[in-house]
Amino acid sequence: MPFLKDIKYSLHVAVHPFDGFWDLKYENKGKLRMALGILMALTLTMIVKRQYVGYVVNYNHPLALNSINELKYIIFPFLLWCLANWSLTTLMDGEGKFGEIVITTGYALLPLILINIPNILLSNVITLREASFYHLLDALATLWFVWLLFIGTMTVHQYTVLKTITTMLLTLAVAGIIIFLGLLFFNLIQQIVSFVYTVYQELSLRG
């Protein structure tokens, strides 16, 4: 069963990142569909988390919950990260292709699912005094994810440790620039559209 094998391999990456990411790049073991699957599963996990995490640690206004928002908070940053990382590393002698970056980032997200699902279950039976365990696990999930992302970036681009850290920080800056350019672009388009519309209105009212 190839699907089970893929899952087993993604778990292997999570616990043996050096080994795993190497195989991912040079043995072609990473699958794009698996990476996207993990991304989808994470989105689902986060939606479930917002709604069903125990009341003691759940500060979400139930009337303000919107699953579409998760696209904004997870899928959009994911794509933005991949895009920014790719545009940066092509200039910085990175060896990774865009596909590899997407796969690496996707596999690195796995701990967030692995820890969050039991954490949601746990949060329903803890009291306010034990809430720190919940937050601890939450923080651990993030740290694990950042660790995997770090190893993944290092392996895929064949960077040194220092260069990886700089690249990752620069990627965040580039992501900011992309957002800025995007907003600028949409703003200009809007201006042009409204200009054309005004001209059309002027002509049609005179004619």
Add this chain to the structure above:
Amino acid sequence: MRIKSSILVLVSVLLLVSLCPRPAGAAPYEGYTYSYWGDAVQSPIAYLPSRAISGLEAGTGVWTAPGDLFVSAEGLLYVLDSGNGRIVVLDKEWKTLRVIEGFRNGEKKDSFNNPEGLFVTDAGRIYVADTENRRLVELDGTGAFVREIGAPEADVIGAGFEYFPRKVIVDKAGRIYVVGRGVYEGLIEFDSDGQFTGFMGTNKVQFDPVDLFWKSVSTKEQREKMVQFIPLEFNNVDVDEDGFIYTTTVDKKTFSPVKRLNPSGIDVLRVSGEIPPIGDLSRDRSAFIDIDVTGNGVYRVLDSTRGRVFTYNEDGKLLYVIGQLGSQLGTFKNPAAVESYENAIYVLDRDLGRITEFTVTQFGSMVNEANTLYSSGKHDEAAKLWREVLKLDANYEMAYVGIGKSLLRQGEYKEAMTYLKLGNDREYYSKALGKYRREYMRDYFSLYMTGIIAVLLGGYVIVRLVKRPRKEGRVQDAVS
């Protein structure tokens, strides 16, 4: 013929409609509270306007810009008619008992000059903050002069100190506290002999980091032109039966416009939950101009921004809101003072020179009573009333918390969790959850443990059974 009869029908219908009484809930303002999330949620009206009285109706002539109102322990209404410099005393039926126009101070006749504050002790002594005369005047119950207390004198008071007393209260021990105009050092405290003893309960200086930045980069000349950081002055004051002093401050930025000062001047106001007692949670914030403390730590504050009276319980939870700016009975033009006595709230309107009385509705009295029981720790009795409150207002969060706490004490942990969640009380929800968890584990621990052991054993046996034939097969392979 047909037209005629149809008109007749129409007229009779209209007549009938106009004869029908207005619905009981009709009030010139909306009842609401704030939910845990800070959303305004509709709520039944707790107090309805019942009657109003102006100076003309009281037979004393128009009240000109009355500044203060006091209801004594016997229910007498003392109106401070500031513009005319007199005190009008009304009885419970709103008949004019006395009008104190002036008094004999030693040999000469004396009178008030634009007084702004009034206080009546339990013994019936009347204290007046005689603002423009820069003194306090104490009168006995009949209006005869007892003494006057002038400006405070001490080394700590600067030379430029201008004394204009605005509000006055007297505590059980006879100590006198005065709110002065422009006095930002706090309340001016006199002992029972009228000797100045010090300032008390200063507001903290508030500053903006942005202001601080500009101050640090500007030159000395520029700095001198800037507004100084000075604490805000109190604008009104009341005292409760335990001797705690409640103050208000008009400041639309602070999150503690109401303070409860203990005898050493430290703010001990209890605020539980996310929202402090600041009135409306809108961008244009409420400006509190008067406070009235009733029993059990319940206090009402009067907001001049929208002319509303906010009633909070001792935990700082909003119980109900009444009043509004407007021109109908029950709305105000320029509210100046709020007082309450038994089941009524009185609001004095400065511009209209009028007192409006609000009487409690069924909902209001249930909330009041339930809150009284609740704050004295009688949760089970309170829960019965809270259930009644919920029948009228399913959004009333305090009621859910009240019922939840009562269920928690009765050991109904699971149900308590439901109610405490509805009331958004995480702390007590967590307590109920802890108790429920322990109870659940005690009941089901053996069952689950047996289950787990059975599954483990079964799994082990199955693994052994599955593995053995393979080994034999391999051995056979090797042999062949």
